[in-house]
Amino acid sequence: MVTSSGAKICDMVITPIAITDPPLLNAAGVHAPFALRTVLELVTESGIIGISEIPGNVQTNQSLESARSLVLGMDPFHLNALQHRLSGYFGKESASSRGNTPWDQRKLVHVFSALEVACLDIQGKILGRPVVDLLGGKMRDSVPFAAYLFYKYEGAGGHLGKSLDPNATGWAAARQRKAVDPEGIVYQAKAMCDAFGFQSIKLKGGAFEPRLETDSMFALYDAFGKDVPLRFDPNAIWKPETALTYGKELEPILEYLEDPVRSQKHMADLRKQLKTPLATNMCTTSFEDIPESVHLGSEDIILSDHHFWGGLKASMELARVCKTFGRDLSMHSNSHLGISMAAMTHLGAALPEVPYALDTHYPWQSEDVLVGGKLPIVDGAVAVPSGPGLGVELDRDMLAKLHADYLACGLTHRDDETEMQKYHPGWKFETVRW
Ligand code: GKR
Ligand code: MG
Numbered sequence: 001m002v003t004s005s006g007a008k009i010c011d012m013v014i015t016p017i018a019i020t021d022p023p024l025l026n027a028a029g030v031h032a033p034f035a036l037r038t039v040l041e042l043v044t045e046s047g048i049i050g051i052s053e054i055p056g057n058v059q060t061n062q063s064l065e066s067a068r069s070l071v072l073g074m075d076p077f078h079l080n081a082l083q084h085r086l087s088g089y090f091g092k093e094s095a096s097s098r099g100n101t102p103w104d105q106r107k108l109v110h111v112f113s114a115l116e117v118a119c120l121d122i123q124g125k126i127l128g129r130p131v132v133d134l135l136g137g138k139m140r141d142s143v144p145f146a147a148y149l150f151y152k153y154e155g156a157g158g159h160l161g162k163s164l165d166p167n168a169t170g171w172a173a174a175r176q177r178k179a180v181d182p183e184g185i186v187y188q189a190k191a192m193c194d195a196f197g198f199q200s201i202k203l204k205g206g207a208f209e210p211r212l213e214t215d216s217m218f219a220l221y222d223a224f225g226k227d228v229p230l231r232f233d234p235n236a237i238w239k240p241e242t243a244l245t246y247g248k249e250l251e252p253i254l255e256y257l258e259d260p261v262r263s264q265k266h267m268a269d270l271r272k273q274l275k276t277p278l279a280t281n282m283c284t285t286s287f288e289d290i291p292e293s294v295h296l297g298s299e300d301i302i303l304s305d306h307h308f309w310g311g312l313k314a315s316m317e318l319a320r321v322c323k324t325f326g327r328d329l330s331m332h333s334n335s336h337l338g339i340s341m342a343a344m345t346h347l348g349a350a351l352p353e354v355p356y357a358l359d360t361h362y363p364w365q366s367e368d369v370l371v372g373g374k375l376p377i378v379d380g381a382v383a384v385p386s387g388p389g390l391g392v393e394l395d396r397d398m399l400a401k402l403h404a405d406y407l408a409c410g411l412t413h414r415d416d417e418t419e420m421q422k423y424h425p426g427w428k429f430e431t432v433r434w
Contacts, residue, residue, distance in 0.1 A: 020158030029416030
């Protein structure tokens with residue numbers, strides 16, 4: 001018989017926020033001065049509040065809101081029933097609904113991820129245990145992350161827009177510098193690694209033609225040497241023949257090559273011709289994609305993201321699937337704050353293996369909604385929060401400020417193409433460019 005924990009969910013608070021984001025370049029354009037996130041709070045009858053954070057998008061927020069009556073009255077331990085209700089309500093969402101952009105645009109996975117993480121936060125607070133224990137327990141005390149480099153235009157983002165903060169020092173100063181060539185990328189890498197102690201490096205590509213971006217990878221190799229693993233991600237913007245040419249050239253220096261080409265088929269074809277492992281957060285992006293991935297052999301590494309795979313438990317299940325089918329699992333990221341960072345860290349601590357340092361955009365963000373500010377990254381790693389639940393607490397003044405920024409900035413969803421047109425009128429996102 002199903003028993004209730006006596007802690008039903010009685011309120012749900014959805015707060016869209018806008019966070020300062022520098023003009024980072026990628027295949028789809030450039031980041032706007034603010035990245036959007038949504039903070040969810042679930043409140044139980046006994047006053048326990050569980051929190052979570054997902055990418056901000058007005059349609060996702062509306063979906064979350066529309067699920068309110070399905071959530072209220074639920075026991076926060078009954079995640080299976082909650083998922084069943086939501087799937088019935090939203091209907092099947094196919095993998096192709098993720099869209100063509102480097103980031104995922106599906107609704108149900110985001111909605112369920114938000115609810116699941118907030119419920120796990122509540123469960124942990126009821127039980128007095130950290131979320132990592134609810135995922136099977138800690139395999140490590142801290143979780144390694146990688147330096148995530150971007151080509152970028154000058155500027156710090158936020159209210160400063162394209163201008164610079166003259167008072168910035170250290171990483172805050174380096175973060176606002178322009179990086180549009182190999183020298184700029186090496187400068188950024190050194191500043192980021194000095195500040196956070198990262199021991200692996202990823203460069204986001206797809207912004208410039210392949211020659212320049214390949215040269216940047218060799219410049220990083222020259223600057224950091226063979227002991228710092230390097231990855232490169234052109235977000236599927238290369239043609240198969242381009243990927244083969246530059247993939248071969250990069251073979252001696254890459255730990256892995258991420259989404260060089262679009263589609264499982266093209267990835268599988270390329271994988272047969274390259275020695276470098278291929279990783280993806282674009283071609284195998286849901287459980288529904290796994291059969292074809294296995295059939296074709298489209299990648300070596302799946303980059304999970306609990307916001308896109310339907311939560312932390314689903315990501316643990318993905319780890320098992322990956323193991324079964326001979327894939328490694330690592331982690332993808334998008335611009336995010338500390339609630340997501342805490343969730344990613346609990347997951348990273350629970351995973352049976354972490355063969356590669358995980359992705360995070362966290363150093364690019366200057367604000368946070370956590371009491372005590374940003375979670376520290378020390379020697380490239382984040383310590384697993386030890387308090388109950390996620391182990392982090394909402395700073396309500398910051399939440400209110402970032403919500404005011406959301407209202408003032410007028411953005412409703414991520415649109416890097418429109419932002420790019422402010423720099424280059426008429427610029428168009430092409431899914432395959434070079
Ligand atoms: O933040 O511009 C960006 C990235 O390109 C991001 O949107 C991607 O989803 O980090 C991502 C990736 O690995 O593809
Ligand atoms: Mg990627």
